[in-house]
Amino acid sequence: MDKINWLQQMVEKDPNDHQARYWLGKELADNGRYMEAIQSLSTAIATCPDDDLKMDMIKELTKVSVQVQQEKSVETAEAAKDDAEVNIPKGPTTPLVNELQTKIKPMLKVIRGNGGNKFEQEEIREVTFSDVAGLDDLKKTIHLRIISPFFNKGLFAKFRKKVGGGVLLYGPPGCGKTFIARATAGECNARFYPVRITDILDPYIGVSERNLKEIFDKARFQKPSILFFDEVDTIGFSRSKSSSNTRGVIDTFLSEMEGIDTSTDEVLVMAATNTPWDVDHALKRPGRFDRLIFVAPPDENAREEIFKLKLHGRFAEEINTATLAAQTEFFSGADIENVVELASENLIEEILSTGVERPLNNEDLLLALQSQQPSTLEWLRTAKNYVKYANQGGLYNDVEKYLRKHSRRI
Amino acid sequence: MQGDLYSPSLQDHAVTKTKSYNISGLFLVAFFGGIIGVTVLGIRNAQWLRLEKKLIQLLVAISVILFICKTFVVYAISTGMLNIADSNVDNIVKAFGVLCFIFYYFMLKKPFKEHLAVGGNTEVLYKQGLLWVLISVVIEVILIQMMA
Amino acid sequence: MEEKSLSMETIEYYFQIQRYEHTIKLIKEAMNEQIENGRLWYMLGFSHYQLNDYDVAEEQLIESMRLGMNRAVVFPILGHLYLETERFQKAEEAFLETLRLNPTDVRTHASYAFLMAKAGQRKKAKALIYKALELDPEDAHVLRYYLRLEGLTSKGKQQMTALEQYMNSSDSELAKLIQLGVLASLQDRVAEAKEHFRQAFLLNPEDKKLLAILEEMDIQNHPLSAPNRLIMKFGGPLVFWVIGLGVMFLLQAVGFPTLAAIWLLVYMLFVIYTWISLPIVRLIRKIRR
Numbered sequence: 001m002d003k004i005n006w007l008q009q010m011v012e013k014d015p016n017d018h019q020a021r022y023w024l025g026k027e028l029a030d031n032g033r034y035m036e037a038i039q040s041l042s043t044a045i046a047t048c049p050d051d052d053l054k055m056d057m058i059k060e061l062t063k064v065s066v067q068v069q070q071e072k073s074v075e076t077a078e079a080a081k082d083d084a085e086v087n088i089p090k091g092p093t094t095p096l097v098n099e100l101q102t103k104i105k106p107m108l109k110v111i112r113g114n115g116g117n118k119f120e121q122e123e124i125r126e127v128t129f130s131d132v133a134g135l136d137d138l139k140k141t142i143h144l145r146i147i148s149p150f151f152n153k154g155l156f157a158k159f160r161k162k163v164g165g166g167v168l169l170y171g172p173p174g175c176g177k178t179f180i181a182r183a184t185a186g187e188c189n190a191r192f193y194p195v196r197i198t199d200i201l202d203p204y205i206g207v208s209e210r211n212l213k214e215i216f217d218k219a220r221f222q223k224p225s226i227l228f229f230d231e232v233d234t235i236g237f238s239r240s241k242s243s244s245n246t247r248g249v250i251d252t253f254l255s256e257m258e259g260i261d262t263s264t265d266e267v268l269v270m271a272a273t274n275t276p277w278d279v280d281h282a283l284k285r286p287g288r289f290d291r292l293i294f295v296a297p298p299d300e301n302a303r304e305e306i307f308k309l310k311l312h313g314r315f316a317e318e319i320n321t322a323t324l325a326a327q328t329e330f331f332s333g334a335d336i337e338n339v340v341e342l343a344s345e346n347l348i349e350e351i352l353s354t355g356v357e358r359p360l361n362n363e364d365l366l367l368a369l370q371s372q373q374p375s376t377l378e379w380l381r382t383a384k385n386y387v388k389y390a391n392q393g394g395l396y397n398d399v400e401k402y403l404r405k406h407s408r409r410i
Numbered sequence: 411m412q413g414d415l416y417s418p419s420l421q422d423h424a425v426t427k428t429k430s431y432n433i434s435g436l437f438l439v440a441f442f443g444g445i446i447g448v449t450v451l452g453i454r455n456a457q458w459l460r461l462e463k464k465l466i467q468l469l470v471a472i473s474v475i476l477f478i479c480k481t482f483v484v485y486a487i488s489t490g491m492l493n494i495a496d497s498n499v500d501n502i503v504k505a506f507g508v509l510c511f512i513f514y515y516f517m518l519k520k521p522f523k524e525h526l527a528v529g530g531n532t533e534v535l536y537k538q539g540l541l542w543v544l545i546s547v548v549i550e551v552i553l554i555q556m557m558a
Numbered sequence: 559m560e561e562k563s564l565s566m567e568t569i570e571y572y573f574q575i576q577r578y579e580h581t582i583k584l585i586k587e588a589m590n591e592q593i594e595n596g597r598l599w600y601m602l603g604f605s606h607y608q609l610n611d612y613d614v615a616e617e618q619l620i621e622s623m624r625l626g627m628n629r630a631v632v633f634p635i636l637g638h639l640y641l642e643t644e645r646f647q648k649a650e651e652a653f654l655e656t657l658r659l660n661p662t663d664v665r666t667h668a669s670y671a672f673l674m675a676k677a678g679q680r681k682k683a684k685a686l687i688y689k690a691l692e693l694d695p696e697d698a699h700v701l702r703y704y705l706r707l708e709g710l711t712s713k714g715k716q717q718m719t720a721l722e723q724y725m726n727s728s729d730s731e732l733a734k735l736i737q738l739g740v741l742a743s744l745q746d747r748v749a750e751a752k753e754h755f756r757q758a759f760l761l762n763p764e765d766k767k768l769l770a771i772l773e774e775m776d777i778q779n780h781p782l783s784a785p786n787r788l789i790m791k792f793g794g795p796l797v798f799w800v801i802g803l804g805v806m807f808l809l810q811a812v813g814f815p816t817l818a819a820i821w822l823l824v825y826m827l828f829v830i831y832t833w834i835s836l837p838i839v840r841l842i843r844k845i846r847r
Contacts, residue, residue: 203567237575240731240761277763386763389756389772415686416657418650419679425646428678434795441803460678501807515796520711521680526744527710528675 003027011040018048022057029064037064128186132179133309134302138295141398142184145291150188150224150268166257166269166288168232170276170399171295172376174334177272180295181228184270191225193218197234200249209252216256216267223266232271232289233278241278250280257288274379276396277386294398297332297376300325306333310340316360324365329409330374343368380410428525429458432532433518439539440511443546444503445480449473450542451535452514458533459521472513480506485557503550569601578605596625604635612643630659634666637673646677664694668703675707683707698729705737710744732761739771746790748778780839785832802829 007024010017021044028037041061048054129139146167169177178194185192193215200211212235219227229235236250260267271289273279283289298306304325311319328336343364351357384407387400403410433455440448449470456466480503486492487499494502526532565588572581585602592598603618616639623632637652653670656663671686687707690700701724709720721741725734739754752775759768777783789798802825809818 197571198568201567201571234572234575234577238761241576275764277760382763385769386760389763390760414682415689416654418647418654419674419682420647420650420677425677427644427646427676432795437796437799441799460680521678523711523744524675524680524707527706527740528672530676 004031016047018044018050018053018057021048022053022060025057025064026060029060034064127179127183129183131186132176132183132302133305134299135176135180135296136301138180138293141293142180143187145293146184146268146270147187150190166260166271167291167293168276168279168284168289169270169272169293169295170274172297172332172379173274174332174375175295175297176333177295178228178230181226181270181272185226185228188224188226188268190266190268191219191222192228193225194228194230196230200235206248209248212249212252213256216260219267220260224268225266226268226270229269229271231273232283233273233275236271236280236283238278238280240281250282254282254288257283292396292398294396294402296399296402297330297374297380298336300329303328303331303336306336307340310337311360314340314344314360317362319360319365320362323362324369327366327369328374330376330380330406331372332374332376335372335375339365339368339372342372377410380406384410428460428521428528428530429533430518430522430525430530431455431535431538433515433522435535435539436514437508437511439535439543439546440507441504443539443543444507444550445473445477445510445546446549447539447542447546448507448511448514449477451538452511452518455518456514456521459518459525461517461521465517469514469517473510476506476510476513481553481557484554488554488557499554566597569598573601573605576608578608581605582609594625596622596627598622599625600627600632603632607635607639610642612639615639630656630663633659634663634669637666637669641669641673641676646673649673662693664690664697665699667693668697668700671707672703695723696727698724698727698733701727702729702733702737705741710741732758735761736768746794748775748787748790751775752779777836777839777843782839782842783835785828786835789832798829 004024004027007020007027010020011024014020021040025037025041025044028034028040038061041057041064045054045057045061048057129142132139169180171177182192182194195215199215200208202208202211215227219225236253239247239250257269260269269289272295276284276292279289284292304321307319307321307324311321324339328339331339343360346368347358347360347364380403383396383399384403387396387403390396431451436448436451436455439451452473453466453469456469461469483492483502483506484499487494487496487502565584569581569584569588572584581601582605585598585605588595588598589602599618599622603615603620603622606612606615606618616636619632619636619639623629633652633656637649637656640646640649640652650670650673653666653673656666657670660666667686667690671683671690674680674683674686684707687700687704690697691704694700701720705720705724709717709724712720724737735754735758739751739758742748742751742754752772755768755771755775759765759772762768778786789795792798792801806818806822806825809815809821
């Protein structure tokens, strides 16, 4: 303790003595006074002119921060354990449980299969619907058709209704299907497992099927979880279109889907595709992906939000995002990003040639807008023709509704 | 034939895909224009469909025979050798034209179907059809005038 | 090494499920490290061929052979490419070269037969397709071409047999629906043809050719095109002309010249209408759009 006092006096005497601040930080950390250590080290880093010393300080600061985090998580887990034993009433979900669920980070161990480095990603509650701009109708639909069944298992059990089957999100590319799925996982407080075809494929016979099975097993083990198959049309490619042999993976996929009972497994299978017509029919039958949800291009509110988001942090004037949103019907999030990027590129080019630096303004964006076409139009036209000739059981009702509303402009 | 199967067949000259009119349309040419129109367009169609030379020669021979027969009948009516009213000459000329068309139709039917079966299109007949109807009518009128 | 083979596996998979645009994208990424890989060049060329980018495809397929890709695999694709671009002599050279390298390649026999039929060499086409059938009577590709070349133009039992054999083959459902549509269309069974093409389109709504066929069929099925359909019901234009003019001659012959003249006028108006009805429907659809 004396050593700390002595170092503190040194620092007070000469506030520019960076070496003393560094030692003080170290000493405080060694004595478990992490917050003070962080403060001392941060001040030293901010003012220290010596790069080598600065590097040492950063290393020390990182070490202290990690220690702080570790200690916190242990405390929280212990507190949660105690609370759970004492306070949580049985029965329906209560606000207290919700609060706890948002506080506690699950400490489950990730079990790796033979697939090795494949399928490593797993995320929890990173995003929720509050992070999704606009698309209120879609959020409502997802709440009604996905989240409510996920939380009201008792109700479903009462009516002997199996909470099975997957949810297939479809729509034009770049409209945030993956993001919506991630947000759904956030809303369900569930682990989110994104799966792509590359996580499954293996050159050796039978290994792809085994990889797929392991992914399902892992999701079952770490419930509640949402298994999300991106570009599901590649995994469950329609066998009607090809005489080639891709049967093994699809068959495994089908049997695993059949085997999922959401009420007991607490695993929800979600998938996304730009080409729902390419997904094997067997995968769209009841018990598999029987809930199809259309993810439309962002509406005007969403586009405005996306513009704000993409312009955030850029050297720009006050931009009238409402006008831009109004002029970008059918633009996907990716298209809007392109517009902003293009406008910035054009401006940088101008600055480099004229030497006059100025912020990005409305005109730059409107000019960029002129050379950008909505990439969703081709998809919407294909969907329009598809719906026109598909007089089948209402599978694509929501896209039909959307197309009817906008058909004149597509 | 076995040997021929594996030797080139298209190397001697610039080969193009088969072409064809809608052969039913030749009926109009035959009806309004007569033998000359249907022969010219029918032979062109037969060549486009790559009918064998022998068959094309046969078609030409049929046209020539029918034309001679028709000319003889018209001559016989106009000179009173046949007891048929002059007003019927026009109908008889048409009847010969349609008869000629029927020969062509049945000779071209199968190759035409095969042409469609391998994704072939039909050529527009309007312009050429009208042109050959006019030419045929003019020639027929001149011939009838000469005979009269 | 494992990463490399996995990447190849992904490309092969996308190639196998006919995602040609994505295959091209993946190959271009892989090419940075494997520029001398003949198989990659082949898949690249084949994908461009499938996307109708023929010039690029030709160059890439030739490059794949230079880099050691099996010539007996590449030449048939080149043959089809030349066939599509109507370079019939080069197509023949490619097919013959394939058959020289692999005399029992049944599919190339069938493709060569198709080329011969397109070029009007009917006898040789027939001999080749029968040869292919003799070599493998169950091959889907051969049965598809057999149905096109012989089945569609033959009648009765032979046609039924060809159709039955093809439907029992392992060809894709999409290909079968298209062949059934073509068959019905050639036999003037418009409604049936449309149903087959409609189902095929639902399996592949990005196919612009199928969409064009369906739109053309919509025009033929429009209420304003009813007279045209009536003519087809009578057995086609030829029969209709024979009936119309026969009635006129009959009326004349039995002594009703005025009635014959009125009949001829009505008949001619009807026929003229059938010539302009389809353009009218097209115009209406265009305006509505």
